[in-house]
Amino acid sequence: MAQPSFRLLLADDEENILKGMENYIRKNTRCFDKIHCAVNGEEALDIIYKYHPDVMLVDVQMPLKSGLDVMKEALAAGVCPKTVILSGYDTFSYAQQALRLGAVDYLLKPCRSTEILQKLESIAAPWLGEREEGPGPEGNIFVKTAMEYMMDHMSEDVNLGMVAEKVGVSTAYLSTLFTQKLGCGFIDYLNRLRIECAREYMHDGRLKVYEIAYKVGYHDEKYFSKVFKKVTGQSPSAYRRNIGIGE
Known part of the structure; x- marks a missing residue:
């Protein structure tokens, strides 16, 4: 099954910030195959009507039309994207109004590019990441x-x-x-995966401990033994003895 097309609109009147967000998102994710940018509210609405983006990150305060105006008019036209509002502390009341209009979340300025991207990916995930097989x-x-x-x-x-x-x-x-x-975290999963494979090699009985460690990605036998014991509760040598494999 082909991955569905997903379109993103970024709207912010500070062009250097807008360009920085666009470049960071293009570089660090493939969730969005189309990214449109707008520097004011009217331009944002034009893009919404023409390209129908799925997700919109919009600043509350923009020239010509505010982020709230953009949401209201897009909602009235029945084409409003799922929206994340960018708001400063002094305009937080606007973010609250945006939530009442149906915005899915808000971010307070200043915010890091990593935070913005994670928020946008979390919104796209139900469409892009979840398959029909179900949960898990x-x-x-x-x-x-x-x-x-x-x-x-x-x-x-x-x-x-x-x-x-x-x-x-x-x-x-x-x-x-x-x-x-x-x-579990990424490293914990990787260690569990490696140790499970190490156990399979041990049951085979043809490789020494240091050879097994190398095969599953550990280049330090002592560190391998430490991780092995953490995951299994036994040292590699004790595990081998318990399954009837000699040193």
């Missing part, structure tokens, strides 16, 4: 793809940034998905 890690295409990549590359120097890039989401959002879908 196998029901989320991002988590499933990450798990498959980690399994295939566990002997390499795998890290969160590398896997997030392969999956096409930000590191912050992938980390959040692991916690939500798997009940």
Whole structure:
């Protein structure tokens, strides 16, 4: 099944901030195949009517039409995207009004690009990440793809940034998905995956402990032993003895 098209509108009258957000989002996620930018409220409405974006990040205070005006007119036309409002502390009451108009969330300025991207990805995820198979890690295409990549590359120097890039989401959002879908952090899952494979090698009985450690991605036998004991409750040598495999 092909991944559905998903369109994003960014609206902010500070062009340097707008361009920075656009570049950061393009570089760090593949959730949005189309990103449109507007520097005022009228331009934002033109884009909404013409391109029908799915998600909109809009500043409350913009020239010509405010973020609230944009939402009201788009709602009246029946084409309002799912909206995140950008608001300063002195305009927080506007953010509250936006929530009453149906905005899904708000962000207070100043906010980091990572925070903005994670919020936008979380909104896109139900459409892009969830598959018909249902809940759980196998029901989320991002988590499933990450798990498959980690399994295939566990002997390499795998890290969160590398896997997030392969999956096409930000590191912050992938980390959040692991916690939500798997009940553990990225590193904990990677260690559990590696140790489970190490146990299979031990049952085979043909490799020494240091060879097994290397095969599953640990280049320090002592560190491997420490992680193995943390995951299984036994040292590698004790585990081998218990399954009837000699040193």
